[in-house]
Each structure stands twice: as C-alpha cells, then as structure tokens.
Amino acid sequence: MTVLKVAGIFLTAFFFGLTFEGIGRKITARVQRRYGPRWYQNFIDLFKTLSKHGYTHGWIFDFGVIMALGGIIASLGFVPVGGIVAFPGMDNFFVIVYLFTIGSLGMAMGMVGTGNPWASIGVARALTLMLGYEVPYMISIGSMLYFYRTSSISAIMSAQGGDWNLFKFPIGALVALISLQGMLGKEPFEAPIAPAEIASGPMVELSAKYMGLLMLMNTFMEFAEISLFVDLFLGGGTYFVFLLKYLVVWVLVVLISSVLPRFRIEQAVYFYWTVPIILAFVQVFMTVNGFVF
Amino acid sequence: MMNSMNDASVSQELQKVFEELKSMFGSCEAVHIDARQYKLIVPSDKTLGMLTYLKSIGYSHLSIITCVDWIDEKKFELVYILFNWSNGATFLVSTFIDRDRPVFYTVKDMWPTAEYYERDVHEFFGVEFEGNENCKKPLMLELWDDLPPLRKDFDPLQYSKEHFPDRTYEKDPIHEARIIRGDIEGDIEGGEIDG
Amino acid sequence: MDKIEKIDERGVWEKIADQLRSRSMWMLHYCTGCGAVELPPSMTSRFDMERLGMGPMATPRQADLFLVTGYLSTKTLRRVIYTYEKMADPKYVIGFGSCTINGGIYYDSYSTINRLDQYLPVDLYIAGCMPRPEAILNAFTKLMDMIRKGEADGWKRYNENYEWYKQNQLRSLGEVVVYDEFHE
Numbered sequence: 001m002t003v004l005k006v007a008g009i010f011l012t013a014f015f016f017g018l019t020f021e022g023i024g025r026k027i028t029a030r031v032q033r034r035y036g037p038r039w040y041q042n043f044i045d046l047f048k049t050l051s052k053h054g055y056t057h058g059w060i061f062d063f064g065v066i067m068a069l070g071g072i073i074a075s076l077g078f079v080p081v082g083g084i085v086a087f088p089g090m091d092n093f094f095v096i097v098y099l100f101t102i103g104s105l106g107m108a109m110g111m112v113g114t115g116n117p118w119a120s121i122g123v124a125r126a127l128t129l130m131l132g133y134e135v136p137y138m139i140s141i142g143s144m145l146y147f148y149r150t151s152s153i154s155a156i157m158s159a160q161g162g163d164w165n166l167f168k169f170p171i172g173a174l175v176a177l178i179s180l181q182g183m184l185g186k187e188p189f190e191a192p193i194a195p196a197e198i199a200s201g202p203m204v205e206l207s208a209k210y211m212g213l214l215m216l217m218n219t220f221m222e223f224a225e226i227s228l229f230v231d232l233f234l235g236g237g238t239y240f241v242f243l244l245k246y247l248v249v250w251v252l253v254v255l256i257s258s259v260l261p262r263f264r265i266e267q268a269v270y271f272y273w274t275v276p277i278i279l280a281f282v283q284v285f286m287t288v289n290g291f292v293f
Numbered sequence: 294m295m296n297s298m299n300d301a302s303v304s305q306e307l308q309k310v311f312e313e314l315k316s317m318f319g320s321c322e323a324v325h326i327d328a329r330q331y332k333l334i335v336p337s338d339k340t341l342g343m344l345t346y347l348k349s350i351g352y353s354h355l356s357i358i359t360c361v362d363w364i365d366e367k368k369f370e371l372v373y374i375l376f377n378w379s380n381g382a383t384f385l386v387s388t389f390i391d392r393d394r395p396v397f398y399t400v401k402d403m404w405p406t407a408e409y410y411e412r413d414v415h416e417f418f419g420v421e422f423e424g425n426e427n428c429k430k431p432l433m434l435e436l437w438d439d440l441p442p443l444r445k446d447f448d449p450l451q452y453s454k455e456h457f458p459d460r461t462y463e464k465d466p467i468h469e470a471r472i473i474r475g476d477i478e479g480d481i482e483g484g485e486i487d488g
Numbered sequence: 489m490d491k492i493e494k495i496d497e498r499g500v501w502e503k504i505a506d507q508l509r510s511r512s513m514w515m516l517h518y519c520t521g522c523g524a525v526e527l528p529p530s531m532t533s534r535f536d537m538e539r540l541g542m543g544p545m546a547t548p549r550q551a552d553l554f555l556v557t558g559y560l561s562t563k564t565l566r567r568v569i570y571t572y573e574k575m576a577d578p579k580y581v582i583g584f585g586s587c588t589i590n591g592g593i594y595y596d597s598y599s600t601i602n603r604l605d606q607y608l609p610v611d612l613y614i615a616g617c618m619p620r621p622e623a624i625l626n627a628f629t630k631l632m633d634m635i636r637k638g639e640a641d642g643w644k645r646y647n648e649n650y651e652w653y654k655q656n657q658l659r660s661l662g663e664v665v666v667y668d669e670f671h672e
Contacts, residue, residue, distance in 0.1 A: 025538070029536070029538060029539075032532070032533060033533040034532070034533045034536040034538060034539070035536050035538075035539045036536070036538060036539060037538050037539055037541055038539075038541075041511075041512070041541055044508050044511050044512045044541060045512045045541075047508050048505070048508040048509050048511075048512045048552075051505035051508060051509065052509075052552075052576045052577065052578065053576055053577040053578075054576045055549070055576060195544075195545075195546040196546070199546040199547045200545075200546040200547060200550070203547075203550065204546070204547050204549070205547070205549050206549055206550060207549040207550065207575075207576035208576045211549075211550055
C-alpha cells in the first residue's frame, strides 16, 4: 500500500506539477498580452531534452545531478498530498526540510563540478538566498509547531479542520508566502538563475538529459514546497480539493512573479532579514501570548 | 558651465591659446573648422610637447587617436583629438610621419586609454609606437598575415576572394546593378528586366 | 535540377523524438551583426514565438537552434564555431540575413566571411537585409516542417563531413583557436 501511495504522489507531482507549470507560463504570457504556449508545452520540453545527446562534465557532475533528483524525490515521498500520506507518523516537518538540503547540496556539487564560473556564481547566490528565506520561514513555522505541540504535517493538517491556519496565523502565512516566492526562485527573488545576467546560473553547462533531469527536479521541488504551504496553511483536504488549493497558490505566485523585476542578491537577503523576519517575530510573540484567532 | 559660455568668449579664449602656442612652438598652423573646433598641424618632433601643454591647460580628454594614409605624398597623418570639458572646444592635433618608416612615440603615459587607440592604429596602418610594448599584440584582427588592411595599397576585394570562398551565381548581380545604374555600358544577360 | 529522393533512415523513436524537437526549439541567438532588433518583436506580443514552443536560451549547452544573425567577421566566426560545437546534438542552424548568404554589402571586406555554409552546416537561410519578423516566423515554421520530415540534418552532415568543414575553417581563419588576452 505504501508503494502505491508513493507512486501516486510521484505521478501527481509529475503530471500536475508539469501541467501547472504550463498553465503558469500561459498566465505569464497573458499578463504580457501574448497568446502563450500550450498547456502541455512542459511535457514536450522535458521529453525533448531527454531525447538529445548531451555532454557530461565528469563523474562528480553526473553524481551531483542524480543526488539532486534523488534528494528531492526522497523528500517528496514524505510530503502529504491531500489525503495521501505515504508514511503515516513519519511525515515530520524537520525530516522534509532536512531531505530538501540533500537535493540542494547535490545540485550545488554537480553544478560547481562543471567548472563554469557562472555556475559557481549561481550556486553561491542560491545558497545565499536560501540563508535569506529559511530564517523567517523557520521562525514562522516554528511558532505554529509550538502552538500545535507537534511537527507532524498530517497532524497539523487534520487539526485545522475547516478553520485554516491562514486565518489563525495570518502574519505567519504572509511570511511563509514571501519565503515561498524565494524558494521557488520566482521574481523578485530570481537572482540565482538570472538568464540574461549570469546565463541561467547553475544550469549554464547543462545539456540534454541533465537539463531534463534538473527540470524534473525543479518541478518536484516546486510541488513539494507548495504542497507544504497548502498542507500547513490551507488545511490540505481531499485529493481534488488539495489540487484546487495548490492551483490557487501557484497562480498567485505566478501573478506576483510576472509583474515584478529582480532584486539583486544582497537586496533580497536584506529584505528577508528585515521585513519578513520582524513579521515572523511578531507572529511568535502573538502565538506565545495566546493571540491565535 | 559648458553651455553658459557663448561662442565669442570661447573664440577669445582660443585666440589666447594660439598666441601662446605660437610663442612656444614657433610655426604652428591652425585650420579653422568651426567655432569650437580647430586643427593644429605641427611637426612631428614638437607634437608630444604640444600635447603635454594642451593637456595641462584643460584639453585633457583624448577622444581618439587615428591615422590617415596619404599614399601620394608618402605620408601618414596621425590625428590626436583633444576635448576640453570646461569650454567644449576641440583641438585636432595632427602630424605627418614618413610612410616608409612609420614610427612614432606613445602617449600612453599621459592617457592610459591611448594604449588601445595606438594598438588599433598599429593594426590597421602598421604605425609603430615606441614605448607601447603591447603594440604588437593582436587586438581586433587575430592572426593577420597581410598588409595592414586600411592602407590604401591593400586590396580588400582580392583578399576577400583569396580567403573567403564566395557563392557563384549564373548572373553577376553587382555587374548588372552597375549596368542598370548606368555606371558601365553593357548588356544584361538573360534579356529584359520584368516590369 | 531533379530532386533526389531522400531515404528516411529514422527509426520510430527518432520520428517521435523529431516531433518533440520540432515543437520545442530553444534558440540561441548570436547577434553580433544587425539582427538583434528583429528578434524582440518576434518574441513579444505581436508575433509571440512562445506559442510555437520556442524561446530564447541563455547558453549554447541548452539550445537546439542557433540563429546567426548578420555578418560574421573572422574573429566572431571563431567564437561561432566554438559555440556551435558546444551545442548538444541534434542542433539546427539558421543563417539570418543576406550577409550570411553571400556577404551582403560586405562582399569585399577583408574581415567578414562570405558564405556561412562553408564553415557550418546551415539548415535554412532567411534572405533579406534585415528580414522582417514575418519572414522569421515563416522560417521557423518551415524549419519545424523540415525537422518533422527529417530534412534538417545539418548536425549529421557536420559529423560526417567534419574534415571538409574543418579544412574550410582553417583556410579562412588560419586556426580556430580563441585568444583572449583579458582572461589569460
């Protein structure tokens, strides 16, 4: 049964992740008054990259790409998707965050292994940005874990009932949404992959299959991150309700990103360590003193 | 500052500069181009002195160093264009050097940017600048093995034909275009043009 | 001239892959010449290249389609050859504007090449100085058609006739090595 559930989560992440990305591209296009690509464009892109004959840059590069994809797949297995909880009792918030790091480090290792300076700059920026958004995110989620006295995501999900954490912890939800924008690498926190500035950063030397695997990893990562937000703040729900909530959050993120320019990396970190971190502490103060709506 | 000065006061100032130049460098021919632009033609042994003097009185912006090939007179003309930011006046300091032995002195110690203008002139005209040791490095033309290409005795069409294979056409469009324009006499192969 | 009937050597997987490749072309534009101005209109809302699945890519490793716009001097041709060889197979080249076809107005220049297809396998040329965005879009749909039919095989020709291409490159360039004194 566990195997089936894990397979279900992966298939959901694969199919809906790529579909929603296609929809996101369409929305961006419509904001820019273009017609935009077809909704299944990302499937074509993915399979096309897998069909090309690429170049490797040594075993450390191959290993880094596999480690990145593997780490993200491992953490995705623990994320509850709607009613589907693959490992009941083990869907701990800290386990997921810990496993995320493997993916990021794998990507950092592999991309630096290409030897391209743009890749090093991109990875350095990605890790710096991570330092920026993780701190307010952790503080705001920490206050929620303190309130529920558990770090199990499915427990928090079911404890909400119809009364979403979005309304119980409005400031924390705002902080998490701002951090989500950075986690997904969307504007204005797009500095790590700035295509016109550092030639798409970590992805600069990726050809063919490697590009495809990294695209897949990116999709899975987006899926896991938004799923965490939906589970923690929007109450999860049954499978289709979950996907609907997911879509709403995704569209919101895409709309924000499609109208904003890019922060420089030090501006982004400065922003994260001033406004969201203060808001996160306000949330902690309110939670500790019992101001939970 | 620049805009507030009218042409009359600038020309007054320039007259003063000319007088001083004449007293310092003796024969100095000044060609009037427009109200704020003059060309000074100096002998090559006095050029560096004049450039130093002009830099010290405010003509400190070196816009470009360029070269003209006077093949019939067997001379290269080096032109240093100096600009003054406080009154907007420009001096074109020009000097003639021997075309068969094109050697001059570098000014890169006065203007660091001059290094690249000098390399450019060296590459396209073959003028050597003593003191600029980077002069011989290729700047734009890598692996060049022919005459410097902007000399008048260099034939670019022939070089192009030797090095870059061209498409062959049954018709020669350039020849036909010349006939149509009336530059040369002749028939257009293949009969009339439609329309 | 009689058209020689080409035999389609592709297997089933290659045919499927070509369908995918034709619908998702990522483009690298090498705009040292003039063509850079014509591309933004074909990307933005007027002509919207993305609806055909195309988009600009930042690096040669990721790109499928190489747009060489305008004239190429010998110095840039060295970089272009480097860039082309960095791209992953299958890759397609579009020569853009009359300068890549026969040198255009630079036909007698000492530093610009006359025919791009002597040095790189060009799948398609767009004539014009410069071609309008309509012509560019037309060329893209034509190239997609060629990929689906298996006619856009420039990358195979480059691998098969590598000696010939290399010989031409050496004849015009002396050597295909990029010297860069600023990054030594």
